[in-house]
Amino acid sequence: MSPATGGRHRPTMRDVAREAQVSVMTVSRVVNGGDPVNPQTRQRVLDAIERLGFRPNSLARGLRHNRSTGLIGLVVTNLANPFYSRLAVAVEETARRLGLALIVGNTDEDAARERQLVEDLLARRVDGLIIVPAGEDHGYLAGDLTRGTSVVFCSRPPRGIDADVVTVDDFGGARDAVAGLAAKGHHRIGYIGHLARIHTGGERLNGYLAALADAGLPAAEELVRVGITGAEEAERAAADLLGGPAAPTALFTSNNLLTVGALRAMRTLRAVGGAGTELVGFDDFDLADMLEQPFSVVAYDAELLGRTVTDLLADRLAGETGPPRAVVIGTRPAPRGTLAARQATR
Amino acid sequence: MSPATGGRHRPTMRDVAREAQVSVMTVSRVVNGGDPVNPQTRQRVLDAIERLGFRPNSLARGLRHNRSTGLIGLVVTNLANPFYSRLAVAVEETARRLGLALIVGNTDEDAARERQLVEDLLARRVDGLIIVPAGEDHGYLAGDLTRGTSVVFCSRPPRGIDADVVTVDDFGGARDAVAGLAAKGHHRIGYIGHLARIHTGGERLNGYLAALADAGLPAAEELVRVGITGAEEAERAAADLLGGPAAPTALFTSNNLLTVGALRAMRTLRAVGGAGTELVGFDDFDLADMLEQPFSVVAYDAELLGRTVTDLLADRLAGETGPPRAVVIGTRPAPRGTLAARQATR
DNA sequence: TTGTATGCGTTATCAC
DNA sequence: GTGATAACGCATACAA
Secondary structure, eight states: GGGGGGGGGGGHHHHHHEEEEEESSHHHHHHHHOSSOOOHHHHHHHHHHHTTOOOOOOOHHHHTTTTOOOOEEEESSSSHHHHHHHHHHHHHHHHHHOOOOEEEEEEEOHHHHHHHHHHHHEEEOEEEEEEEOOOOGGGGGHHHHHHHOOEEEEOOOOOSOEEEEEEEEEEHHHHHHHHHHHHTTOEEEEEEEEEEEEEOHHHHHHHHHHHHTTTTOOGGGGGGEEEOOBBBHHHHHHHHHHHSOOOOHHHEEEEEEEEHHHHEEEEEEHHHTOOOOEEEEESSTTTTTSSSSSEEEEEEHHHHHHHHHHHHHHHHHOOOOOOOOOOEEOOOEEEOOOOOOOBOOO | OGGOOOOOOOOOHHHHHHHTOOHHHHHHHHHHHHSSOHHHHHHHHHHHHHHHHHOOHHHHHHHHTTTOEEEEEEEESSSSHHHHHHHHHHHHHHHHTTTTTTEEETTTOOHHHHHHHHHHHHHTSSSSEOOOOOOOOOOGHHHHHHHTTTTEEEEOOOOOOOOOOEEEEEEHHHHHHHHHHTTTSSSSSEOSSSSTTTTHHHHHHHHHHHHHHTTTOOOOOGGGEEEBBOOOOOOOOHHHHHHTOOOOSSESSSSSSHHHHHHHHHHHHTTOOOOOEEEEEESSSSTTTGGGGOEEEEEOOOOHHHHHHHOOOOOOOOTOOOOOOOOEEEEEEETTTOOOOOOOOO
């Protein structure tokens, strides 16, 4: 293995220094610019770097002046959900603009996995964390917060710790949507929702209940299905609800996946001559506008959510030490959905 | 600030050692297990760790025994495309299973940005890279490959370098789909495709042309639109094509976004009484089965692609030094799409 | 303009 | 069972 082709290991500044017949410091100066270096020496070093294929080790650099790694972690509950992948895209884009690299982790709504992931990210000395919490208690992060790791929560507020958080107006969005259904004359409005113990699930259910109360409608237990965890389960729940003795004339679903499940059930029912049910679902989604079935969604800007949460984090990284901030992203009713597939593929 | 609450900086082993009245080495032993430590000393150290909120610095650890960082990078062209986010999910899941953390980066199909991202990831000493190449030449990675950084390419083969690659059967999938249209009696089959200079674009166009040739159909230039970069542009192209003097009776679109655009155009046309066009698109997508319009897709398993590419990388990380491998993921025709929203939200 | 000593947080090695 | 020392790759402080 000739020196000219580079060795078999990743070359260090020492290797370059040896190759260029200078000291390590001179190499460091050339690599980092700034300090004056003799043009000829400089060229010798550059040649050596080229020959050896040297790349500065940013980890060692960071270790030296014990500062930022330029790394942030994004911990989400379900990256496969289009909503969270949109969030991730927005976070990645904003982070990169700020010169930060992004490590993503998926918890699959498992608190233990979340804890493990977060610990790993802290061990990797990320500058900051964006967490969509699955766990019930984040008190274990309190110490890290005071010691220089910034944490911002997303979608759901943390418990056991005071930190920045960006949420969606879950309660208001759900309440307004259901109020709209009631205003249209619906007296029996069904609810299909994900786990009520999850913040978004609880708030959206509360919004539904509040709207019923406001409209003077009774909250019938047999019209409420909670703890539904996916499209297929939602399809079964909707079929069950709509095929029952006193079927609701309208349905509210608490997230995008459940909306799709309900739509499938409605399509099946319509095929056998079932009545048209009116549907409103939380979360907009791609192609919602392309479906023939009439329904509408409670939409909000997932990209804005991602940008906001990343901006808050960046703010902390920049030294902001004020009290925790809570930002709420507003919702708006969107008939038939409006989220076109706007992305380009080049 | 009492010692019991921890200081304002991230505590190191030294801090713990001082607190527990032992040497750093003892702390290290306690932290890493393995070496025998007196139970009482051990407890003192654990208490100190608890009090101070110490977390081992995995960067420094990595620096010490100059080995794997346990980090891999995923560089994709368009994370906003559902296809790539599915890929990312599969990669993240597989990586985590292997104990690797994942840094994701989006190039937006920009070669310069890709280069910059890759350089940054190499500086961060990732153990390996998964790249969906946007750049035309990856010769600059040749040196890194021999020096211990594993690289696997995804979706498109690299140029200027020999490395593992996992692709989709773009040519075969497109050819079979268009052959199917021809077999159904279509003589004028339109093509709406993304950039032909991109590997997938070129291969799918070639597949289209091959199918036409096989069927003895002329390749009419006015039926081919390439370089289309998104759903909106595809919608215009399709409307243009279908509204023209000699409109095709069938359409082939080269990816999911373009398929959606074409579907929009077809819906508009149908609303004004236009003829029914037959459509086949490359890439399956969510809700394809829910759309009323008749069409079909060329489907393939994006998760399998992600798992495969990550497995190949893991193989290299484990020391595999054989010649570069090329894996091709097969496609299958899927009437109306079959990709249900199967994910769960808990 | 260039080099030496030192330290970042951790661990391998060897001594006690 | 425990500790001192050196080293990982790099950069700051200071000296030459």
